Amino acid sequence: MNRLVTVAEMTLRELARRRGVLLLLLLMPLTFWLIRRDSHVGQSVRALLLGISWAVSTAALFATSAARELEPRLRLAGYRPHHLYLGRMLGLWVLGLAVSVPFFLLTVVDTTNLRYGGIAVAMLCCVLVAAPFGMVIGALLPREMEGTLLLLTVVAMQMLLDPASSGAKLTPFWSSREIATWAVDHTDGGYLSRGVLHAAVVTALLIVTVAGVFGVRLRRRRHLHHAPLV
Structure with missing residues (x-):
């Protein structure tokens, strides 16, 4: 547990x-909120949730890319693969919650007649899904520019697809x-x-995917080369 907290810090x-x-x-997220604020409160809340999802996913992408050079040294120091990816995910969840709190207060102050408990649950689901989602992209696409473009594509699809369509249910933030x-x-x-069930299933699938991708990548020893047998 101490190593998880250390990696999170x-x-x-x-x-x-x-x-x-x-x-x-x-x-x-603030920009998404302001753009939709004057049109419809439902649209502004949904846009705000997508903004939070994009922000946390992007932070996860940057954190994963930045840690690539440090991970081999941590492995030599005795850290196991699950210490690294679970610790990083824990830190990103903490960051996501910290980012969500002021925007939740914004909805409470600026809107009326909402189920604010539902808004809090929706933000929590966004954070839970976004952290491992961004980590998966960061692990598969080492260049931050490519990963950011992919995240923008996902957010654009999320905004344009009809929520009732079957395709929308396959997007990570449908919940x-x-x-x-x-x-x-x-x-x-x-x-x-x-929504809660969708978020739980997607989060679980993403965590399993993160474990698989990081498990394979962190067990490689690219700095070691086997000498050919004479």
């Missing part, structure tokens, strides 16, 4: 050095739109249960 420190990146991460519908439009509890 290292992740937060690394992200804290990128103050410009952190500022942009806060501006993205937030279902829960937001329950919180904003006061629909039946099926929206809430479907």
